[in-house]
Structures are given as C-alpha cells and as structure tokens.
Amino acid sequence: MLFPEKMLYVRVKIPKDKVDEEIQNIGKASVLHIDQRKGKRVYLEEEKRVSYLYNLSEKCIDILRLKKEEKVIVSRPLSLEDIERELMVISSEIDTISNLDKExxxxxxxxxxxxxxxxxxxxxxxxxxxxxxxxxxxxxxxxxxxxxxxxxxxxxxxxxxxxxxxxxxxxxxxxxxxxxxxxxxxxxxxxxxxxxxxxxxxxxxxxxxDEISGKLKKLEEKRRVISQKYGRDILVINAVLKSLEKIYRVKESLDLENEYFILYGWIPYRKRDLFLRAVRYSKVDLFPAGEDAPVLLRTPKIFKPFERLIENFSYPKYGEINPTIPFGVTFLLLFGIMFGDVGHGFTLSAVGYFLRKRYKDAGEIFILTGFSSAFFGFLYGSFFGFHGVIPSILFPPIENIERILTLSIAVGIMVITAGFILNMISLVKRKKFIALITGEGGLLWFLIYWYLIGIFVKGLVFNTDIKYDLVALGFLLFISFIIILYRTKTVTGSIIDTLRELLEYFTNTISFIRLGAFALAHSALFLAVFTVAKLIETERGGGFLYWLVIVGGNIFIIVLEGIIVAIQTLRLEYYEFFKRFYVGGGIPYRPFSLP
Structure with missing residues (x-):
C-alpha cells in the first residue's frame, strides 16, 4: 500500500512454430507488461499488412455507420488470407457507397x-x-x-x-x-x-x-442493403484484426535467438504462478525487477481518485513510495484549513455526488474535499458565513489572526517533516544508505531543519539561551558543507549550495502561512458579503434583497475561492511537500491483454 507492488522481470523463450499460440496465451492471462525497448521487428511486413486491413475494416464500419459491440462472437477460425480475401470483396461494394457519399x-x-x-x-x-x-x-x-x-x-x-x-x-x-x-x-x-x-x-x-434529395435516398437504401448483407462479417473481421494488431505490436518486441523468439517484460510478483500456468510452450526465466520496471500502485479505494492528480505531476518510479495516500491526506487537510465552512463543504460534496456519474474521479475528489471543508467549518463555527448558528469547536479565524497563522506554520512543519520521514523510509527500502545520511532529504538535513525550529522556539517564544544550539547547528552545517564540497570540488559552489538549501527550508515552511491567509480571506469575503447585504436591506428596506445578496455572495465565494484554494493546495503539495521525498518519472503498469 505504501509502496508500489513488487515486480519481476521476465524472459520468455518461445519456439518459433508456437509463437502465435503462446502470444495469445500470454494475452489472455493479462499480466505481462511488454518491454518494448527490445525486439528486432521480424514481422515488419505482416505488421503493415494487418494495420492496413484493420484501417480498411474501420473505414467500412464508418461508411456503413455500423455500431461496434463490446463482445463479438467469432464462430469460425479466420486466417489473415481469409480476412484479406473477404475484406477486398466487401470493400469493393462499399466503395460504391463511399463514392456516392462523397459526391x-x-x-x-x-x-x-x-x-x-x-x-x-x-x-x-x-x-x-x-x-x-x-x-x-x-x-x-x-x-x-x-x-x-x-x-x-x-x-x-x-x-x-x-x-x-x-x-x-x-x-x-x-x-x-x-x-x-x-x-x-x-x-x-x-x-x-x-x-x-x-x-x-x-x-x-x-x-x-430534388435531384440531391433523390441521391440521398438512394445512398441510404444502398447503405441499408449492404449493411444487412455484410454488417455482421465486417464487425467480426474488425474484432479479429484488432486482436491481431495487438499481437503484432507484441511481435515488434520479439528478439531472435537461434530457433527461438525471446520476449521480455514485467509481471507482478504475486501473479507469477498465474503467468507460469498460462505459458504452455515456452521456458520462462524470472529476475528481480530494476528501477526501470513499470509501477502498479496498490491504493485504497478512498484515495484512488487522487492518482489522477499524481499522474498530472509525474508517475512514481518503481521502488519509490506510493505518494497517493500522503498526497490525499495532506490535500484534504490543507484544503479544509483554507476553505473551512460547513455549508460550503456540503455544497461541494453535493456537486461531487452529481459529477461522479459522468466524471468519477473528479466527483469523488469534490465529495472528499467537501467533507474536509465541513469538518473545519465545525471547528471554525461557520455555516455559509454565519457564526453562532453552530458552536465553534476551535475558533473563528477572523477573530484569532495570530492563532490561525501559528497553526498554519505548525501544519507546514508537520507536512515537511512527513516528507522527510517518507523520503528516509523510501531510501531504506531502496537500500540507498549514503543518500539516507547525507542526501538533501536525508537524516543530516532533517536534524538541521529541526535544530532551526528548536532555536526559533527557544529564542523567540521562550526567550532562553540558544548559543550552544547555534554552535551545534553550525557544526551540522559544516558537515553538510564538507559533503557538498566532496561532491562538487568547489568551495564557493559548496557554500552557496549549503546556504541555498538552508534558505529553502525556511522559505518552504513560511510558504505554509498562506493556509492562514486564505482562511482569513474566506472570512473576509463573508464579511464583505454581509456588509453589502445589510447596506442594501437598510437603504432599500427589502429582506428579499438581503437574502439574494447572501445567496449570490456565497455562490461567488464557493466558485472563485474554491478554484484559488485548490490551486494553492496543489502548489503546496507539488513544490513544498513532494520535493522532500518524491522523484517521479516512472511508467504505469499496462499489461498486454487479449479478449
């Protein structure tokens, strides 16, 4: 769950006379992700032939306006020669429709x-x-x-x-x-x-x-007759060619070794027995997968929609931590802090409920962010901007500016610390022990970061002596400088890199102050809406106008600030959180599959 599924690298040695049958067996098992970097394209001419015939069948379907079916029953074996012969006969008749259609x-x-x-x-x-x-x-x-x-x-x-x-x-x-x-x-x-x-x-x-109208009727009649005559055959041929095209795409990746074809790829470790049972004629060698392996994420269903947002940034590399769960948790936390209101939260969830019928992932993200907003709305005691309708468990942000900004910094420290911990877990898993100690997100910089926080708290909050802490911090920074100097071999560059890294941790933490700033902006917009509504009610004497402004103002805040807060949340995730532990650049697991 925290890491992508374990993969195996596979070498399949297929006898030449069994290659088609074996590829079909592999396709029906639907577990092998083909390594397309290999292969000598032995079947190049056949590939072109299948591709041409498939495109021709697609053209016939388009001209006859046939509706494809999810499942097509093939009642007899069809060789490529049979398909080509039948398709040429059918296409010659369909060409008359095509020419008339163009005319x-x-x-x-x-x-x-x-x-x-x-x-x-x-x-x-x-x-x-x-x-x-x-x-x-x-x-x-x-x-x-x-x-x-x-x-x-x-x-x-x-x-x-x-x-x-x-x-x-x-x-x-x-x-x-x-x-x-x-x-x-x-x-x-x-x-x-x-x-x-x-x-x-x-x-x-x-x-x-009238002449054109007559031609149209003639065209539709011809289309109806030929569809009745050949429609079923074309759909069957198209389905077979679609499978053949998939098979020949696999054949592009075949390597040649004496009387055998060699196919390389990856399978999930837990499906190795299924794969070995599916392969009937070949010798299979299994090897540990390297970092170039495709990634199969095991994400709990509730966080699955956030995978789409991860893909927009970059897919994780094999062996790297699955960022979806920490991303989902922190996304909901940050969004809720900035957009805390019970009414707005339930509105977002209601919108998500209707959206998910057509846009499943987006709808479910709306529902979850709505619940997060409602939760923080209960903490703030805000219901469509009204305070006092429900009691506040924590405090209203607009009345406690210093506390909400302090909370924002605390949350930022927590998120950055979580990034450090995730990075160190990932490095241990990948057995990169030097990077674990000396890397940018490693143990050394983790200690420097927390020394900085400790010095800040002791010096500014508790007003205690920090000279020994500064000495310890200076010693840790000197060690970091020596490590960077060893890598870069330049003193000036090492000093700049050390100071840059130190400054980055400071600015990344301060960047989280936007959580409190947007929570305050949320409250300030409510204040502006209520002020305008009260003014209109006083001058025009209309209760209806008062509520019209309240409703319109709430809609405006939900749409405008909802978009801004979502963008700011993504920015904090991608640039402040991910940089601590996430590399990316992987490829998703896409197994070769045949119906």
Missing part, C-alpha cells in the same frame, strides 16, 4: 452555400429567376473574400455588368453578378483574379434540390 456530400455543401446566398440576398433571387427565364442574361453567384469585394465590383461595372453583394461573415461576402454573353470572358477573369468561389447556377433551382 452527395460535395453537392450538399454547395447547396448549403447556395442557401446562404439566398438568405443573404433574398431580393436578388428575383433577378436570378428573371435571368434564368430571359435566357439572354448570364448570372454568376459565389463567395468572395471581403478584401477583394470592392475591386471585383468596380471591374464588373467597368465592363457593363451588374453586381450585388452582402457581407456574411468577418472574412467573406456573397456576390451575384448579372452580365451578357459578350463580356463572359471578362467576368470569368474577374472571378478568378479575385478568388471567387463560384456556385453553379443550377443549384438555385428546385429541380437540383
């Missing part, structure tokens, strides 16, 4: 543009119909870029034509030009020069619209 699609696009012209220049339509009836008047209609409109209209007038136009969007206009046969060549050149998208005149007639 109708182009005509519908033109028709839509014609309708836009009709809507924009409704008065001009009478001229169009008149020109069609008179036969001696030619007509061109189209869409022209705005910057070319004026030159085009002037050129048309110069040759004796007549143009009507209207802007239809920020960058384009519709234009209709009436002219006689003798200037047709000039008009064509004007249209071409000014980049006019000419719309065929026949599309302005009802006859053309």
């Amino acid at each position: 109708v699609g182009r005509e519908i696009q033109i028709l839509e543009k014609v309708r836009m012209v009709e809507r924009s220049l409704s008065d001009t339509l009478n001229l169009i119909k008149l020109a069609q009836e008179l036969k001696i008047i030619k007509i061109s209609a189209g869409i022209i870029p705005v910057e070319n409109l004026e030159p085009a209209v002037l050129s048309v007038k110069e040759y004796g034509g007549f143009a009507v136009s209207k802007v239809v969007s920020e960058g384009s206009c519709v234009i209709v030009i009436l002219y006689t046969e003798d200037i047709k060549d000039h008009i064509d050149r004007i249209l071409d020069k000014n980049r006019v998208e000419v719309l065929p005149v026949e599309y302005f007639s009802k006859k053309k619209e």
Whole structure:
C-alpha cells in the first residue's frame, strides 16, 4: 500500500512454430507488461499488412455507420488470407457507397452555400429567376473574400455588368453578378483574379434540390442493403484484426535467438504462478525487477481518485513510495484549513455526488474535499458565513489572526517533516544508505531543519539561551558543507549550495502561512458579503434583497475561492511537500491483454 507492488522481470523463450499460440496465451492471462525497448521487428511486413486491413475494416464500419459491440462472437477460425480475401470483396461494394457519399456530400455543401446566398440576398433571387427565364442574361453567384469585394465590383461595372453583394461573415461576402454573353470572358477573369468561389447556377433551382434529395435516398437504401448483407462479417473481421494488431505490436518486441523468439517484460510478483500456468510452450526465466520496471500502485479505494492528480505531476518510479495516500491526506487537510465552512463543504460534496456519474474521479475528489471543508467549518463555527448558528469547536479565524497563522506554520512543519520521514523510509527500502545520511532529504538535513525550529522556539517564544544550539547547528552545517564540497570540488559552489538549501527550508515552511491567509480571506469575503447585504436591506428596506445578496455572495465565494484554494493546495503539495521525498518519472503498469 505504501509502496508500489513488487515486480519481476521476465524472459520468455518461445519456439518459433508456437509463437502465435503462446502470444495469445500470454494475452489472455493479462499480466505481462511488454518491454518494448527490445525486439528486432521480424514481422515488419505482416505488421503493415494487418494495420492496413484493420484501417480498411474501420473505414467500412464508418461508411456503413455500423455500431461496434463490446463482445463479438467469432464462430469460425479466420486466417489473415481469409480476412484479406473477404475484406477486398466487401470493400469493393462499399466503395460504391463511399463514392456516392462523397459526391452527395460535395453537392450538399454547395447547396448549403447556395442557401446562404439566398438568405443573404433574398431580393436578388428575383433577378436570378428573371435571368434564368430571359435566357439572354448570364448570372454568376459565389463567395468572395471581403478584401477583394470592392475591386471585383468596380471591374464588373467597368465592363457593363451588374453586381450585388452582402457581407456574411468577418472574412467573406456573397456576390451575384448579372452580365451578357459578350463580356463572359471578362467576368470569368474577374472571378478568378479575385478568388471567387463560384456556385453553379443550377443549384438555385428546385429541380437540383430534388435531384440531391433523390441521391440521398438512394445512398441510404444502398447503405441499408449492404449493411444487412455484410454488417455482421465486417464487425467480426474488425474484432479479429484488432486482436491481431495487438499481437503484432507484441511481435515488434520479439528478439531472435537461434530457433527461438525471446520476449521480455514485467509481471507482478504475486501473479507469477498465474503467468507460469498460462505459458504452455515456452521456458520462462524470472529476475528481480530494476528501477526501470513499470509501477502498479496498490491504493485504497478512498484515495484512488487522487492518482489522477499524481499522474498530472509525474508517475512514481518503481521502488519509490506510493505518494497517493500522503498526497490525499495532506490535500484534504490543507484544503479544509483554507476553505473551512460547513455549508460550503456540503455544497461541494453535493456537486461531487452529481459529477461522479459522468466524471468519477473528479466527483469523488469534490465529495472528499467537501467533507474536509465541513469538518473545519465545525471547528471554525461557520455555516455559509454565519457564526453562532453552530458552536465553534476551535475558533473563528477572523477573530484569532495570530492563532490561525501559528497553526498554519505548525501544519507546514508537520507536512515537511512527513516528507522527510517518507523520503528516509523510501531510501531504506531502496537500500540507498549514503543518500539516507547525507542526501538533501536525508537524516543530516532533517536534524538541521529541526535544530532551526528548536532555536526559533527557544529564542523567540521562550526567550532562553540558544548559543550552544547555534554552535551545534553550525557544526551540522559544516558537515553538510564538507559533503557538498566532496561532491562538487568547489568551495564557493559548496557554500552557496549549503546556504541555498538552508534558505529553502525556511522559505518552504513560511510558504505554509498562506493556509492562514486564505482562511482569513474566506472570512473576509463573508464579511464583505454581509456588509453589502445589510447596506442594501437598510437603504432599500427589502429582506428579499438581503437574502439574494447572501445567496449570490456565497455562490461567488464557493466558485472563485474554491478554484484559488485548490490551486494553492496543489502548489503546496507539488513544490513544498513532494520535493522532500518524491522523484517521479516512472511508467504505469499496462499489461498486454487479449479478449
């Protein structure tokens, strides 16, 4: 739970004549994460062939608008040759639908543009119909870029034509030009020069619209007939090709050794027996996994949604502590301190309840942060900003500024200390004993940090003598300086690094004062809302307006400050907490799986 699941590195030696069957056995076991760094791509041509056929089956499904099913029953064995032969026959018939679909699609696009012209220049339509009836008047209609409109209209007038136009969007206009046969060549050149998208005149007639409608009906009928004839076969072929594509992706990672293929990967230690039972024809060698192994987190269900926030930062490396639980606990603690209000907390939880039906992880995080806010709301005695409705267990922040800021620093010290402890546990687990003693998050700097806290408390709080403590602190810093000097070989750089590290611990701790600052801001916003509400009630004499301001103000605080507090919480987690113990840069465990 505190560490990712233990993994084993696996070497599978597969006989060449059993490679397909064995890969299927491995896929059905769904436990092997393939090491894709290996492999000589022995089956490159077959990979390309399967990929081509799979894309072709996807195209057929799209054209016929078939709905994929979660499970497809394959009632007979299908070789790649069978699939290719059947798919070529099916696709040749489907191509007729595809061609008709493209043709109708182009005509519908033109028709839509014609309708836009009709809507924009409704008065001009009478001229169009008149020109069609008179036969001696030619007509061109189209869409022209705005910057070319004026030159085009002037050129048309110069040759004796007549143009009507209207802007239809920020960058384009519709234009209709009436002219006689003798200037047709000039008009064509004007249209071409000014980049006019000419719309065929026949599309302005009802006859053309009926023709397109007839083609659409013909297309849908053809689609229905071919779907009935081949729909089931295409879905089966697509499902088989999808599995084959997965298999050939595994084959990319096969290494070659005499008459055997070698496949490398990782399996969870607790599933080694399952894997060994699944492999029927191969020799399997198991080795301890290194730090490059994929990571399978064992996170309790309640903290599982926080894994998404961990992934946004970086996935943990193998052997490193699973940060999800400490992240989840501290996230809820920090958020609740800054956003403590019973009413707001229950509101967040209610929003999360409805969100999780569609966005499961986000919804559950909302629910948990809502409970945290409500808990601290009981401590502060705040219910939608009202104090006195429920008794405060601790104290209202706005009435105890010094105490809430002191609490913030104390929480910061606790969180940073937790980071130290987690780092030291991780280093012990990974057997990095030198880093445990001398590393940045190791025992030496842990002692320096707590000496600093002790000196601060003794000197400023209890006003006692600290000269011996300063000597001890100086000795620890000197040891740290010697260690850094041994690594860097430069005196100046070692001094700077030692002071930088010391300053970082101080500033990281002070950074947690924002907990109290935002708790106070939360209360101050309530105070502003109640002041405005009281003012409106006094001047306008309306109780309804008073409650309207209270409700609106609470909604504003929940949305605005909720977002700000969430961002500040993530900042404290990622930059003040994680830097003590978390490296990241790992890859999640994704086993190869076949249906």
